[in-house]
Amino acid sequence: MCGRYAVHSLAAVAQTFGHAGEQAMQESGRWPSYNVSPMTPVPVFTQATESDPQTTSDYQYTLTQWGYSPRWADKPMNLINARVETLNAKPSFREAARCVLVADGWYEWQQGTSAKQPFYHKSNEGSLLFFAGIYNDQGACIVTREAAEDLANIHHRQPLLLSTETMVQWLSSNST
Helix, strand or coil: CCCEEEECCHHHHHHHHHHHHHHHHHHHCCCCEEEECCCCEEEEEEECCCCCCCCCCCEEEEEEEECECCCCCCCCCCECEEEHHHCCCCHHHCCCEEEEEEECEEEEEEECCCCEEEEEEECCCCCCEEEEEEEECCEEEEEEEECCCCCCCCCCEEECEECHHHHHHHHHCCCC
16 A cells, blocks of 8 residues: 655645755755655655754654664564554554655556556645655654545555644644
8 A cells, every 4th residue: 555656746845844845855856756665765744843943944854764663673674554543552653753744646556457557646636645654763654544435446545644734733743
């Protein structure tokens, strides 16, 4: 579920996240990208902390790997998705912090009769999508939910999409 996504609306990222958005897109040197894949560095956005006097934004970003592993794991687990329904119950995510990953859309593959068929999902308005995520110093993963009815025929899961209002709520909560 949600194993690839695209980020190409760099101006919209900068407009939404202010200085942190501009920095994230410029410093990573990987954007725009129409094929963001697991194990690649991705910017994740978090609430700016009061202890960060350099920020001129309500957000800060961290460049991290898309693939989450709990700190206690002996070997990398590289989890790219986490189910919202079990997020609080899984030991793997107990020490995770909340973040947001941005995208213009994501890809899902549907098994056809002979091969998998990719489908690209995006906002009807063409606006940025905000994926709920969790992260630590090892990496990040996208939080998923059951697919909406109109997407369920392609895949049974989808990213947990946030509006600008629910994004603020997601980031301001301390618990996963």
